[in-house]
Amino acid sequence: MCVMLQILADRGPSPAFPPASSSIPKPTRTTSLAGPLLPPRTMIFREGLAGSPQYRVVDGCVATAQTLSDGRRQIIDLIGPGRLIGLGLGEHIRYSAETLGFTRLEAVTMSQSDRELALGEMLERSQGLVMLLGRKTAPERVAFALLDLARHFGRPARDKRRRAITYHLYPTRGDLADWLGLTVETVSRCFTRLKKAGLIDLERGDLVTVLDPQQLSGLAAGDRPLSY
Amino acid sequence: MCVMLQILADRGPSPAFPPASSSIPKPTRTTSLAGPLLPPRTMIFREGLAGSPQYRVVDGCVATAQTLSDGRRQIIDLIGPGRLIGLGLGEHIRYSAETLGFTRLEAVTMSQSDRELALGEMLERSQGLVMLLGRKTAPERVAFALLDLARHFGRPARDKRRRAITYHLYPTRGDLADWLGLTVETVSRCFTRLKKAGLIDLERGDLVTVLDPQQLSGLAAGDRPLSY
DNA sequence: CGTGATATTGACACAAGTCAAAGCCAGTGG
DNA sequence: CCACTGGCTTTGACTTGTGTCAATATCACG
Numbered sequence: 001m002c003v004m005l006q007i008l009a010d011r012g013p014s015p016a017f018p019p020a021s022s023s024i025p026k027p028t029r030t031t032s033l034a035g036p037l038l039p040p041r042t043m044i045f046r047e048g049l050a051g052s053p054q055y056r057v058v059d060g061c062v063a064t065a066q067t068l069s070d071g072r073r074q075i076i077d078l079i080g081p082g083r084l085i086g087l088g089l090g091e092h093i094r095y096s097a098e099t100l101g102f103t104r105l106e107a108v109t110m111s112q113s114d115r116e117l118a119l120g121e122m123l124e125r126s127q128g129l130v131m132l133l134g135r136k137t138a139p140e141r142v143a144f145a146l147l148d149l150a151r152h153f154g155r156p157a158r159d160k161r162r163r164a165i166t167y168h169l170y171p172t173r174g175d176l177a178d179w180l181g182l183t184v185e186t187v188s189r190c191f192t193r194l195k196k197a198g199l200i201d202l203e204r205g206d207l208v209t210v211l212d213p214q215q216l217s218g219l220a221a222g223d224r225p226l227s228y
Numbered sequence: 229m230c231v232m233l234q235i236l237a238d239r240g241p242s243p244a245f246p247p248a249s250s251s252i253p254k255p256t257r258t259t260s261l262a263g264p265l266l267p268p269r270t271m272i273f274r275e276g277l278a279g280s281p282q283y284r285v286v287d288g289c290v291a292t293a294q295t296l297s298d299g300r301r302q303i304i305d306l307i308g309p310g311r312l313i314g315l316g317l318g319e320h321i322r323y324s325a326e327t328l329g330f331t332r333l334e335a336v337t338m339s340q341s342d343r344e345l346a347l348g349e350m351l352e353r354s355q356g357l358v359m360l361l362g363r364k365t366a367p368e369r370v371a372f373a374l375l376d377l378a379r380h381f382g383r384p385a386r387d388k389r390r391r392a393i394t395y396h397l398y399p400t401r402g403d404l405a406d407w408l409g410l411t412v413e414t415v416s417r418c419f420t421r422l423k424k425a426g427l428i429d430l431e432r433g434d435l436v437t438v439l440d441p442q443q444l445s446g447l448a449a450g451d452r453p454l455s456y
Numbered sequence: 457c458g459t460g461a462t463a464t465t466g467a468c469a470c471a472a473g474t475c476a477a478a479g480c481c482a483g484t485g486g
Numbered sequence: 487c488c489a490c491t492g493g494c495t496t497t498g499a500c501t502t503g504t505g506t507c508a509a510t511a512t513c514a515c516g
Contacts, residue, residue, distance in 0.1 A: 066355065068450055072363040076355055094352055112340055119347040124322060126354040127294065127304055133361035134409030135300040138504070173463065181362030183505055188464055205463065205513080222298055366472065401495065411473055416496055433480085433495065 034058050034106040044085070044097040044105070054086040054110060060103025061153070061170035064095045065178065075179035077125055078171060080152030084108070084118050100170040133181045136222065141180040142190035143220035146200060150210050166209040197226060262286050262334045272313065272325040272333070282314040282338060288331025289381070289398035292323045293406065303407035305353055306399060308380030312336070312346050328398040361409045364450065369408040370418040371448040374428060378438050394437040425454060 038044075044062065045053065057079050064076040064085060076095050079085055085097050085105075110118065132141055154165035173184045173191075180187065194200045199216050201209040210216055218224040266272075266288070273281065275294065285307050292304045292313060304323050307313055313325050313333075338346065360369055382393035401412045401419075408415065422428045427444050429437040438444055446452040 066359050068359070068363060070450055072450070074359045074362040076358060088348060088351060094355060112344065116340065116344050116347065119344065119351060120316060123316060123347060123351045123354060126351060126358060127322060129358050130304060130354060130361060131294050131296070131302045133358060134302040134406075135296060172461095178362075184463080185465085185506085186504060189504095192464075222296055222300070400493095412495080413474085413497085414472060417472095420496075 034104050036104070038099045038103045038105065040099055040101050040103075042099045042103070044099065045093055046096040047093060054084060054108050055105040056084055056108050057081055058104040058106050061100040062097050062103060062105075063100050063171065063175060063179075064097045066095045073178045074181070075171075075175060076129070077122070078149070078152075078175075078179060080149075083152070087115065087118050087122060100172075100175060101168075138180075138182055138186050139190050139193065139226045140220055140222055141182065142176070142187060142194065143199075143216050143226075145176060145180055146194075146208060146210060147213065147217055147220055149208070150213070154210070163213050164209055164211050165213065166207065169206040169208050193226065262332050264332070266327045266331045266333065268327055268329050268331075270327045270331070272327065273321055274324040275321060282312060282336050283333040284312055284336050285309055286332040286334050289328040290325050290331060290333075291328050291399065291403060291407075292325045294323045301406045302409070303399075303403060304357070305350070306377070306380075306403075306407060308377075311380070315343065315346050315350060328400075328403060329396075366408075366410055366414050367418050367421065367454045368448055368450055369410065370404070370415060370422065371427075371444050371454075373404060373408055374422075374436060374438060375441065375445055375448055377436070378441070382438070391441050392437055392439050393441065394435065397434045397436050421454065 038060070044055070047066065059081050062079045062085055064079065065073055066076060067073045078100070086093075088094060132144055136144070149169065149171075150165045150167060153167040153170070155167065171179065173187045176182075176187045177184045191200070191202060194216075195202055199210070199212050199219070201211055203209075215224065219226050272283070272290065287309050290307045290313055292307065293301055294304060295301045306328070314321075316322060360372055364372070377397065377399075378393045378395060381395040381398070383395065399407065401415045404410075404415045405412045419428070419430060422444075423430055427438070427440050427447070429439055431437075443452065447454050
């Protein structure tokens with residue numbers, strides 16, 4: 001039995017995604033709880049909606065974000081397969097969530113201790129982002145993002161027994177800018193510099209290969225300055 | 229019976245503060261759990277220490293912070309009376325905590341659901357800081373900080389039935405800079421501008437009066453631009 | 457083969473950082 | 487009581503990283 005997820009596949013501002021029913025059916029297959037394939041830019045829920053539906057990302061990518069009254073947007077987290085969305089204060093949701101690519105979710109119910117663990121993980125990631133936004137330079141931020149995405153979306157498929165990791169980049173330059181507290185142009189310039197420095201490779205704009213994870217993480221941590 | 233808190237009142241890098249014993253004695257007085265008065269700049273715990281002792285701030289102010297290898301510091305939160313410190317992943321503490329003024333703590337043990345609630349609150353504050361650091365200008369950040377501190381440290385003592393709020397500023401300009409992702413100089417300049425604009429008043433450097441909370445919160449939210 | 461979104465690149469502007477010099481104040485000791 | 491010290495703050499002059507604006511390139515899609 002499938003949890004019915006009403007898909008509202010419009011782009012941009014759209015009606016809210018109804019929370020899954022709280023009655024979780026027994027799995028009859030491994031994917032029995034999984035919803036349908038959501039298209040890119042589907043709004044899953046919005047800021048201010050009461051209640052907190054909980055989903056696990058099965059495949060694809062979801063961005064959680066807060067938006068200021070004047071349109072400034074800050075992405076709180078990019079969430080890949082296996083991770084959860086919908087946690088937070090029970091009262092009101094403080095952020096919206098939308099898909100960045102074709103994405104499959106499954107509804108989950110969690111024990112209290114699982115929720116506590118998940119909250120702790122979210123807190124840890126949020127505090128990491130605070131450090132990044134408060135004290136890191138643009139190249140450090142972009143390097144960090146590329147490595148974080150590699151961990152979540154990279155297949156262990158190493159290029160030629162080098163430690164290279166290749167993955168599909170779900171977020172656009174604009175999404176990355178809104179995550180890293182930068183502008184589209186700055187993100188693009190950092191990409192170009194990282195490419196010229198031989199740390200990464202980019203194909204067709206959305207296929208990333210991290211060529212030198214070692215050096216890239218040195219950059220992300222602020223140990224090395226990225227020459228040029 | 230008092231929970232013994234070993235005070236290490238040195239300034240700067242110092243040994244860790246030992247977690248309170250987990251056996252909580254019955255209160256014999258209202259302040260029976262409260263520890264001694266900790267002097268300013270006492271390190272309560274450091275990053276990387278295992279276990280997570282939990283305290284409530286009774287009086288004073290505590291800053292939680294992460295530090296990069298090259299010394300860049302990011303304050304995660306400033307915590308006033310009634311709020312908790314020590315929550316997070318059980319495994320390791322990802323941040324350090326130190327007092328900013330004379331501070332009294334009390335050891336607490338919490339039910340699981342209290343912990344979940346407290347984690348949710350920390351998460352919410354952390355995400356608010358993410359928005360501030362990623363997308364707000366320096367004057368907006370400072371305005372936000374002054375209002376947040378007013379909520380936590382301001383006495384309801386209103387000036388002359390105007391909505392003015394006065395409070396002692398625990399953090400130095402440097403602490404504020406490390407919280408807001410700015411420099412000491414920028415924080416100081418914003419203070420000067422806010423003073424000239426008649427939104428706040430400063431006496432002796434550490435006594436703040438918010439003269440126009442209304443307009444200040446408009447500034448903090450990015451609705452108004454702060455002329456001059 | 458247009459058309460529209462996204463990405464890159466360049467020229468320039470500006471907010472915030474850096475460096476440096478006073479200023480202010482609390483604490484100390486003569 | 488006063489000079490001295492050291493930390494914090496303020497202010498000014500200048501630099502710089504990142505943002506803004508604008509032109510072009512690239513790519514997906516009909």
